[in-house]
Amino acid sequence: MPRYERIDGGETTFAIAADESGAPRLLHFGRRLPDDLDLSEIDAASRIGPRESTLDVPIRPSLYPAAGMGWFGEPAISGVHDGGDGAICWSETTLERRDHALVMRLVDQRMLLRVELSYAIDPDTGVLASRAAIYNDNDKIFRLQQADSVCLPLPSWATDILSMSGDWSREGQPFRLALSSGAWSQTNRTGRTGFPGSTFAVLDPTADDHAGRVLAVHLAWSGNHRLLVETLPSGERMANAGLHLAPGEVEMAPGGVFETPIAYACVSDHGLNGVSDAFHSFVRTRILPRRINNVRRVHFNSWEAAYFAFDEASLKELASAAAGIGIERFVVDDGWFTGRHDDTSSLGDWRVDRERFANGLAPLIEHVHRLGMDLGIWVEPEMVNPDSDLYRTHPDWCVHARDAERPTMRNQLWLDMSRSDVRDHLFEQLDRLLSENDIAYLKWDCNRFLFPAVSAGFPAAADITRGTYALMDRLRAAHPSVEIESCASGGARVDLEILKRATRVWPSDSTDAIERVRIQRWANLILPLETVGAHVGPSPNPITGRELPMAFRARVAMFGHLGVEMDPRKLDPKDRETLAIHIALYKRFRGLLHSGRLLRWRSDDGADAAICVSKNADEALALVCRAEVASRAQAAPIRFPGLDRAARYRITLPDPWPEIAKRRIHDADAWLGGRTFSARVLEETGLSLPLADPQTAWLIHLART
Numbered sequence: 001m002p003r004y005e006r007i008d009g010g011e012t013t014f015a016i017a018a019d020e021s022g023a024p025r026l027l028h029f030g031r032r033l034p035d036d037l038d039l040s041e042i043d044a045a046s047r048i049g050p051r052e053s054t055l056d057v058p059i060r061p062s063l064y065p066a067a068g069m070g071w072f073g074e075p076a077i078s079g080v081h082d083g084g085d086g087a088i089c090w091s092e093t094t095l096e097r098r099d100h101a102l103v104m105r106l107v108d109q110r111m112l113l114r115v116e117l118s119y120a121i122d123p124d125t126g127v128l129a130s131r132a133a134i135y136n137d138n139d140k141i142f143r144l145q146q147a148d149s150v151c152l153p154l155p156s157w158a159t160d161i162l163s164m165s166g167d168w169s170r171e172g173q174p175f176r177l178a179l180s181s182g183a184w185s186q187t188n189r190t191g192r193t194g195f196p197g198s199t200f201a202v203l204d205p206t207a208d209d210h211a212g213r214v215l216a217v218h219l220a221w222s223g224n225h226r227l228l229v230e231t232l233p234s235g236e237r238m239a240n241a242g243l244h245l246a247p248g249e250v251e252m253a254p255g256g257v258f259e260t261p262i263a264y265a266c267v268s269d270h271g272l273n274g275v276s277d278a279f280h281s282f283v284r285t286r287i288l289p290r291r292i293n294n295v296r297r298v299h300f301n302s303w304e305a306a307y308f309a310f311d312e313a314s315l316k317e318l319a320s321a322a323a324g325i326g327i328e329r330f331v332v333d334d335g336w337f338t339g340r341h342d343d344t345s346s347l348g349d350w351r352v353d354r355e356r357f358a359n360g361l362a363p364l365i366e367h368v369h370r371l372g373m374d375l376g377i378w379v380e381p382e383m384v385n386p387d388s389d390l391y392r393t394h395p396d397w398c399v400h401a402r403d404a405e406r407p408t409m410r411n412q413l414w415l416d417m418s419r420s421d422v423r424d425h426l427f428e429q430l431d432r433l434l435s436e437n438d439i440a441y442l443k444w445d446c447n448r449f450l451f452p453a454v455s456a457g458f459p460a461a462a463d464i465t466r467g468t469y470a471l472m473d474r475l476r477a478a479h480p481s482v483e484i485e486s487c488a489s490g491g492a493r494v495d496l497e498i499l500k501r502a503t504r505v506w507p508s509d510s511t512d513a514i515e516r517v518r519i520q521r522w523a524n525l526i527l528p529l530e531t532v533g534a535h536v537g538p539s540p541n542p543i544t545g546r547e548l549p550m551a552f553r554a555r556v557a558m559f560g561h562l563g564v565e566m567d568p569r570k571l572d573p574k575d576r577e578t579l580a581i582h583i584a585l586y587k588r589f590r591g592l593l594h595s596g597r598l599l600r601w602r603s604d605d606g607a608d609a610a611i612c613v614s615k616n617a618d619e620a621l622a623l624v625c626r627a628e629v630a631s632r633a634q635a636a637p638i639r640f641p642g643l644d645r646a647a648r649y650r651i652t653l654p655d656p657w658p659e660i661a662k663r664r665i666h667d668a669d670a671w672l673g674g675r676t677f678s679a680r681v682l683e684e685t686g687l688s689l690p691l692a693d694p695q696t697a698w699l700i701h702l703a704r705t
């Protein structure tokens, strides 16, 4: 007689059936079931009869399939003992319930291998956290080949898959495919989370931003991984997410334990916005580091303003100009450390460059503090240039294959973070930097792929990733108020495990606002606005060459954690004023933007729209952007979701209005004072604004009357 258990959180129920042997079966992961529902009914209703040309006792999709019993899909776990046959069969299953968690123990008594699977559901949001721990109880070495963090049999409504591709400065490129036979998989071997990220979703055929069923999976891991959705010839579909392990990477000693990263999953009945809603609350309450002041200060970053061309005097001038437009944090990017004049040298030598800063950083920091700002600084701790004191002293500290060439990328090599002596050295350097200088923030960069991912002659990618976490954790414990940003050539290290240590991510090196509309939108699939760095960059943009109006650039950046990444002294007075106005608007609205409920969608004729609604729906701020010329002169009205349907809202359009569009607005005088509409009109009829011209962005403020 199977044992049935469920855990509930938010609007979601996760229910399983555990037999005495074999991996537990998923009964339900979806909308919350009535408390008194008899789970055995789900089991009975989903029983299948015998069919031709298959096992006499059919194997049903389970939560952790292994191949030994006759599972022909991708196993969640595989490996072999020295001299063993690798045919894993779960011969004993036990189940324990702990509040909102289920812990299952699967034992192969023949191989003396044990897996502890745990599923915890967040009581508020329904986000499910899934992980596995593998125990080698044998007296032989176990060579683990695969150990997924999650393996979910998919519901029959799932017809499509949505995920993202991306590359440097081109992050957040969504694609949607129909599931057919065979597998969709994405394997990342770059040693970082990777530009495409580690999130995918399956959807029903009608699912869109607001409606339809979606099941989203995110692997919280900043290194090599594999995401997989497989359709078996029988029609059964499975979704897996876990580490990608190189052959020989995990050799478990007798008595050894191996823990997988956590995979998070959530289900939504309200399309992609339902997924975002759950993840945003979850990230805010359960992922982001505590003890950090949550007011997201306006940043200035020196990179696109000065690149490597700065010294103490020029940075002071930049800081004064930045403070003049309302900046609150001054971040010195790459180039401040000994001998670093371009990207060919000095990574690893984390001492202040005395040519640029004769008296260290103190005079700059004092200047920045006097202006009312705090100081942030760029570091890339995991990297070393061959042209550096560190490399000359410790040429064996970098990741390398013995007797082989050491190919560089951006002229740099990756330090072996799995070594404690390397981590100790980096800790000492960074600890000294933070102890001797009043630094509020580290931009932690990582500009190389991890290859060959080898330590001491063995594959070691996962250990190297864990080494980075260990260094960050130690540094955070020593300097708990220092905020960290996760950057990896832009958005190549964006995931929920790094976000336990970082307060925000840099989602892309591209500050082109048209690119950013897409990049930020897709970063927001799981990340709330305050965790996504969004900077106003120069025009023309240094990466795309595109010229865009200041108001457009600033508005797009307001929907994130706002910063400025250009020289404010080079702006004409009008643009500088426009930028300062938007910085002030951001300060006025950041409380709302960084706590409210974000909904993103496309208007009926394709404009990009976002609205952030306060928890009680008393206030909202929307942003509607048109990048290209609309196909018709009269753009489709904007229909607003997420409001309180019983309420009326006073709408204002914060200045400055988009240049061309402002000539075309109906009854401009009435708009100057604000206008009031019922939420039903705003939702059903929508608001007609001049939105047909390219590079138009309207901010729309709504306040309950």
Ligand code: GLA
Pocket: 303, 333, 334, 343, 378, 445, 447, 487, 488, 489, 490, 509
């Ligand atoms: C990477 C980052 C940039 C900048 C440079 C500095 O490319 O993504 O934002 O910090 O490094 O070298």
